[in-house]
Amino acid sequence: MHFSLLMALATLASPFRGVAALSMQLTEREMPAVFSLPVDYRPVSQAKLQKRNPSPTVQADTMLYDLTPIVKLSVGTPPQLIGLAVDLQMGFIAFLVPNTTDCVPQSNATSAQYNCATDDYCVTMGYFCPAASSTMKSIQPSKSDPEGPVNADVVTVGSQRVDGVHMWLNDISPGAYSRMGISPGSPFLYLMVDQGFINSPSFSLWSYGTPNNQGQLLFGGVNKAMYKGTLQAFPLSGPNNNVNMPIAAVVVESGGNGTAGPTTTRHNLADSTTAVLSTIDIFTFLPNKTVQHIYADLDITPTFIPSFNASMGIVDCARTQSENRTVSLVFGNATISVPWSELFIPFEDDTCEFTIVPYRPDLTYGPGSELQIGAIVLQYMYLAVDYDNMFAAVAPLNPNPGPDNILEIGNGTRIPDADGDFPATITPYGAPTLTTTTTGSLPTSTTASKAQAITFTPRAMDIILGVTGAILAVF
Template sequence: MLHNNISKLTSLLLFTFTFNKVLGDDAVTTTPANNNNNNNNNPQTTSDDNVVRLTLARQTTTPEAITNTLTQTTTSRIPTSQTAENSADEEVFKILLTMPSDDNYYNGMFGFGGNGNGNNGVQQIELRLDLIQPDVWVMNNASFYDCSYLSEWWDSEASYYGITLVTNSEGEESTEIDLPASITTMEQYTASNCARNGRYAETIPVDQQPQPTDDVFHNGDTRIIPYINLINAMGQINTNNFSFNITNGNLVRIDQFTFVNVNDTNMYVGGLGLAGNPSNSGFLYSLVDQGIIRSPGYSLWFNNQSDWQNALGQLIPGVVNKKYYNGDLVAYDMVQQQGTRYPPDLAGTDSELNELNLPIVSILDLVVENESTGQTMSMKSSDDPLPVLLDSRSFYTYLPLDIIINLAIQMNAYYSSEADRWLVECDVISNSTADLNFQFGGGLQVRIPLTEFITTAVYEGKTLNFEDGQQACFLAMSPTSKTGYNSLGLPFIRRIYLVVDNEGQKIAMANSNNYLQVDRQDLAPEVTRVTTLNQTAVSISLATASSTRTGGSNSSTSMTGSIAQIAFKQIPFATTYSQNSSDSSVIFSFTSVYANSDDGAENLDRIPARLSGAMIRSGSIYLTGVGGGSLTTTTTIPGRGATAASANPSSTRNIGVGSAGEIGGMMRGVFEKDIRIVMGIIGGIVLVVLM
């Protein structure tokens, strides 16, 4: 019989439940467990009953809920030099990144193999932008089925055997039809993963492949990709030709390129690793070897779109371009990581992980603010710098639980232990003018609308709504205990211009130039010639590139007045942030989070009771208002159609045991007696913050 929890069809082909239930990140198919040894302190409370109100005003109109869609920024009164690429910008060595139609992440197209004559024999495979590991890796054709093929296979079998899925009162899907062993023993049936965007077929036996140019690797050796997150990927070292288009149309080929042919992973798509590593291996180091770039660094720019048809990014190896950012570019020393991710028998992988150069930077403060009034409130419970990893394979943001709770209360979010997510009314957020202001050293502030941190709530195949019919969204944030470390995902990364100097262990950030209009149809036009990567290719792509590796030459890094190369400990145009003693002592700690060690639920005893009473039944959310005691408080809890201006500022409610049985409706504003500060209004609803 098919599994009685969730249908094999759903779990094998779509992994939708696992994806939404687990990370909200790149498609990790193993369930992370909760880390009960979280070192984050509980949010501080105060014995005072001081009331601080922050009005986060509604817009004058009420559009439909915006979930994961960035609004096109107007370009009025912006100089043309800031809105369009010129010929110098277009000729810089850049790689186009686009978003597939079935997920929220950025991929580039790469070719493997081939005989050097055009695209003959080249296997076109999409690789995912991967900032936190050093390898290029692909999914092995011999180990994974294509996801579209598996979908067709299951559709065929379901049709042949007349399989009808039945959903019980708990939302579990099952079928009473017994399938023959000839089906249940097939690899298609037992497959636990599949490949979405291309697979690699080994065309040359390992023992006949050219030897890797890096002595540290040998063809056929087993390689575990050193990931700090919950991604698992293991395979064998392979060497073959490697090719890709740059945005000016040239096809670039690197001969004898070493990569990992993965046969065991919990991902759908391979990776283009960009992390610095002591072995000086990987994509960026190959470009240094060929003289294309001076140092194994890169910069990243994304446009102001997040729908897959229009979203794009540009990976710019070795170069900084002032066109792609606004304001100051501020450089920081990378925060060093320290921790354990793998079991004791893989201590070598842990050692390698701790030696990687990763994009880790410290947040000084995280503030919710109303841009129209200037009112602000910090979400942090201490003044200590908060180190965070920038992870391009994560959509979710992972922060200490006290910050998540403070943000959840600001957004009127409720935790559901069933979905293992925070739920919020979509319109409350999408109709507000609230921003999250990420504050870093050197005065850098990155403001991101709260709408970027919500996503449509789907649970067990059903789009969720609150009992009164209002659409529900997931808060795309979870506590550090889910991963074992703090991180910022794509909602943050695509709002900044990011520069990484792997060799000098520097990272620089600025606000992205979202006024810049780049048409993806103008990038990577039809290829007119094939170029084997050599000194001639250097003259085509970067005429002034240095051809030396570590340390480079003493020649100038400047290419034009606004375009320059990254060199060892030199990020062009950046202002270096002078760290103080507290900054320099910060360590980015991470710890193991093993799959299935428990049910993955958050530490409910640390979540205020009034926030943890969301129950899901048949696609509807009921707020039970778990909690006891009574509290008389002065607050504003208007009806849904009310605006901040029409709210009654002194509505007194007696809230005690059972009063929140009024599921939904006005009683979403119930307060727990251990919550001391009334903080703000989003769309006319008074919310609470723990300090």
């Protein structure tokens, strides 16, 4: 039962809804550096689901299938409320903008290129008008990223503002949408450290389960109540600046019938099978040998589709609802299980396509060119990431969570409540320090070296967007 972005306009119209909001009792510090954003996933009828593009270099349109987490931020002065897709493979924030300087209201638009009313993403997310913001600035790209953004503005989260956020401005056009990139090196995360919102460039992301269409993006901490067991942590690896994780095995379980009990098969993967995590692409790409084993376990006969020039796992859609099967990915001691009914998308007529497909090592870029854990699987896992120690941790979701139990991610070497081969020492990111000049004068800011761990005073309490629970520890 999939959801989709396109039916969520009414949901997005009520920003920052009270979705199992987090709150806390202050024990370790006067004002703990952690806050959260509600996340929305979008419901859609099966009639709205569309076939994917046969081009091997075009990503499956995940957001048409309800699977991409969407948050609401305000940008500019006065604030303009925009929806953004949370993106684990992009480092910058990007906003849709009209390709006109006067930002004519969409109801009066005559240009096909700037008709928000005919663009699905623009209708759902909204757009940003730079000309209407008094704080929009042009900037010089950084020396480390000469092709980077050339615009910066204020981004407001609740009643608090993050100043000087670098951003891309993308014209409204087919396939373009607003994104909040939180991949390694994301300037937004480090700005939040600099300005006292969080103590380390870190976050957690989780869904409340497919019937709820909702989740949370928690900056600076983990919520122990939302997962089962202990987080399993792994170092981020590879040169591609992505959040990734090693897959130990795939387990397929088929429910029994009147004459036979359930069957379970396990397929171990090589130690080097590290896959990137995507909130944007719907498909999970695994080694071809493993995928063929999964097909056999699930009684899927690969079908060659000429328009894709590939064999694909196509079944009658009725099977996806009538058969009791589960596919699980194993990460260390954490097992993430997904009902097989959730692993299909409509293909054509009354057939559906299985979304675990072979990795294509012959491709140099685009979907399938690297091993990947897709957005469907991510919706069934709790994910925590800390860029100070460059580790990601995962656990299965708790279907019946109790009161929130927030643990702050500090400047230490470990992700709280996580098992992993953490380093003995790290060099945490250093936020600017405050130095007092003379009595009665305002403090001045001095930027600390990245090698320097510092102490800062967090901002006002209202960065916490609604809470219940307690900060138990700072790690």
